[in-house]
Amino acid sequence: MDLIVIGGGANGAGAARDAALRGLSVAVFEREDWGAGTTGHSTRMIHGGLRYLLYDVPTTRASSVDAGHIREIAPHLTFRIPFLWPLYGGEGLFGEAKEALLAAYDRFAPAKHGLKHVRLSAADARRIEPGLAPAVSGALTLDEWGIDVYRLAALNALAAREAGAQLYAHTEVVELLRSGDGRTVTGVRARDRLDGRTFDVEARVVLNAAGPWVPFIAAMADASAPLRPGKGVHVTFERRIGNFGMVLEGVDGRTMFLVPHGAETIAGTTDTDFYGDPARADLEVGADDVAYIVEACARALPQAREWRVLRVWAGVRNTVFEWGVDSDDLSRRHETVDHASRDRIDGLISIVGGKLASNRAQAEEAVDLAVAKLGRPARPSRSAATPLPGAEPEPDFLALAREIPLPPAALALVWRRLGSRMREVFRAAGPDDVAPICRAEAVTAAELRHAVLTEGCRTLEDLRRHAHLATGGCDGLDCAAPAAHLLAELLGWTPARTRAELDSFLEHRWAERRPALTGVALAQEELFRASFGEAGPGQ
Ligand SMILES: Cc1cc2nc3c(=O)[nH]c(=O)nc-3n(C[C@H](O)[C@H](O)[C@H](O)COP(=O)(O)OP(=O)(O)OC[C@H]3O[C@@H](n4cnc5c(N)ncnc54)[C@H](O)[C@@H]3O)c2cc1C
Numbered sequence: 001m002d003l004i005v006i007g008g009g010a011n012g013a014g015a016a017r018d019a020a021l022r023g024l025s026v027a028v029f030e031r032e033d034w035g036a037g038t039t040g041h042s043t044r045m046i047h048g049g050l051r052y053l054l055y056d057v058p059t060t061r062a063s064s065v066d067a068g069h070i071r072e073i074a075p076h077l078t079f080r081i082p083f084l085w086p087l088y089g090g091e092g093l094f095g096e097a098k099e100a101l102l103a104a105y106d107r108f109a110p111a112k113h114g115l116k117h118v119r120l121s122a123a124d125a126r127r128i129e130p131g132l133a134p135a136v137s138g139a140l141t142l143d144e145w146g147i148d149v150y151r152l153a154a155l156n157a158l159a160a161r162e163a164g165a166q167l168y169a170h171t172e173v174v175e176l177l178r179s180g181d182g183r184t185v186t187g188v189r190a191r192d193r194l195d196g197r198t199f200d201v202e203a204r205v206v207l208n209a210a211g212p213w214v215p216f217i218a219a220m221a222d223a224s225a226p227l228r229p230g231k232g233v234h235v236t237f238e239r240r241i242g243n244f245g246m247v248l249e250g251v252d253g254r255t256m257f258l259v260p261h262g263a264e265t266i267a268g269t270t271d272t273d274f275y276g277d278p279a280r281a282d283l284e285v286g287a288d289d290v291a292y293i294v295e296a297c298a299r300a301l302p303q304a305r306e307w308r309v310l311r312v313w314a315g316v317r318n319t320v321f322e323w324g325v326d327s328d329d330l331s332r333r334h335e336t337v338d339h340a341s342r343d344r345i346d347g348l349i350s351i352v353g354g355k356l357a358s359n360r361a362q363a364e365e366a367v368d369l370a371v372a373k374l375g376r377p378a379r380p381s382r383s384a385a386t387p388l389p390g391a392e393p394e395p396d397f398l399a400l401a402r403e404i405p406l407p408p409a410a411l412a413l414v415w416r417r418l419g420s421r422m423r424e425v426f427r428a429a430g431p432d433d434v435a436p437i438c439r440a441e442a443v444t445a446a447e448l449r450h451a452v453l454t455e456g457c458r459t460l461e462d463l464r465r466h467a468h469l470a471t472g473g474c475d476g477l478d479c480a481a482p483a484a485h486l487l488a489e490l491l492g493w494t495p496a497r498t499r500a501e502l503d504s505f506l507e508h509r510w511a512e513r514r515p516a517l518t519g520v521a522l523a524q525e526e527l528f529r530a531s532f533g534e535a536g537p538g539q
Contacts, residue, residue, distance in 0.1 A: 085142055173188045187200060231284070236310045
């Protein structure tokens with residue numbers, strides 16, 4: 001094997017694809033599922049980073065250019081988000097400073113296929129968003145792109161496999177194999193977390209793309225990585241509140257975002273140093289985080305206090321280490337670390353820091369270094385010009401409905417996940433295959449079958465990431481059980497295994513809902529759970 005990649009987030013899956021497209025033999029290991037780490041817990045924007053313009057122009061430039069490439073190779077996964085940045089009466093020169101910043105940001109708009117900013121009067125801003133607070137005296141616009149992060153990682157992995165890579169999801173690297181003198185990394189020992197199987201794979205270069213877990217992997221070879229992890233909390237509101245995003249200002253003046261995302265709206269994020277296990281960041285979220293974010297929304301849109309919070313979640317930033325800087329002000333730049341120079345350990349590279357928006361370029365840079373270490377010629381990177389699976393211009397959904405027996409609105413939802421690959425998924429579908437399992441997201445048995453048999457899903461959580469199962473307002477109560485039965489049929493599960501999977505899935509949904517509940521709503525859910533057993537009715 002030429003290259004082993006550890007981590008199947010945007011960077012690792014992207015690097016596996018880039019390397020496989022260049023003709024390298026590649027294996028990629030992901031302890032959970034594609035995009036399940038920081039990638040899946042981000043604000044899900046491929047943006048240049050307006051704020052970074054104040055102290056880190058190269059990062060804004062690199063992110064804008066790469067966002068443009070990502071938009072081109074994955075048009076079905078990306079969607080335009082026009083933002084309003086409210087101006088408030090009495091903020092005086094600060095309002096002018098906001099516009100000066102946007103004027104500077106406009107220079108990067110063409111690279112990310114965005115539009116330049118516009119200044120709106122209070123009346124125009126209210127025509128777009130009638131719920132704006134009385135204090136809002138106008139607004140500036142800002143044009144960004146959102147992306148389906150789980151599909152981005154999954155389709156990079158799928159593309160890597162189609163170019164010859166071996167994929168190992170739910171498989172954790174538990175040890176780095178090393179030469180007798182310990183100075184060269186020669187491969188990995190991996191354990192399948194679902195069936196317990198342990199095995200070794202050797203490679204000439206190992207790329208550590210484990211996001212916030214990068215230092216843990218480096219330590220397996222007595223190496224180190226300069227990381228300062230930071231936790232970021234988001235809330236998801238139940239509905240799509242509007243078609244515009246909103247730049248928010250927290251009580252402490254921090255900038256946050258309100259982002260329409262499919263049928264829901266997300267808001268965040270906080271930014272605090274975090275020294276725990278990145279896999280457990282979700283559990284370390286409290287009612288204070290929720291109140292802080294909701295109040296930032298309410299400054300612009302007072303009715304935000306009435307919106308239903310559907311879930312609360314946290315991710316861990318893999319920011320490059322700096323001392324003496326507030327975590328919010330840390331640069332979002334990245335480093336491709338060659339541990340031969342840093343720690344005198346050969347055969348190991350780490351990606352530290354960076355942004356989702358520049359993940360393709362970061363992956364390309366890491367693979368360039370891997371190729372140099374291999375010391376033999378390889379094709380140049382083709383990742384900026386090779387479309388991801390299913391990437392085609394959007395079809396006429398009314399016409400497509402004559403080919404695939406789903407309503408046009410449902411087809412539009414499925415297109416955003418599968419793109420043109422949906423034709424293969426539904427080619428031989430019978431009536432049972434197209435009956436909806438999840439109505440909110442138009443998830444059918446045909447798509448779930450594809451997710452299991454082609455994309456390799458092995459759990460209900462995988463189906464949630466790959467096919468948006470249980471992401472609607474019912475939070476899985478309608479669709480989790482039928483989906484579990486389908487998984488059982490496809491994977492040969494026993495009834496006990498199926499029940500355990502369902503319980504654990506619903507328990508996770510509860511953990512995400514719990515920090516948002518207070519007072520009577522919390523008491524009612526606690527009573528319901530106590531009456532019917534931990535996971536609700538059906539115990
Ligand atoms: C709250 C928040 C908001 C953000 N918002 C944005 C945004 O809107 N736009 C933007 O550009 N950037 C954003 N970022 C930054 C961006 O999300 C990250 O830069 C990017 O997702 C990192 O990707 P990654 O692949 O390096 O890491 P990850 O996505 O964390 O991938 C690493 C993977 O390694 C796996 N792994 C760990 N240990 C092992 C092991 N031993 N064996 C096998 N696999 C292992 C993990 O399961 C994980 O899936 C945000 C970050 C946070 C935290």
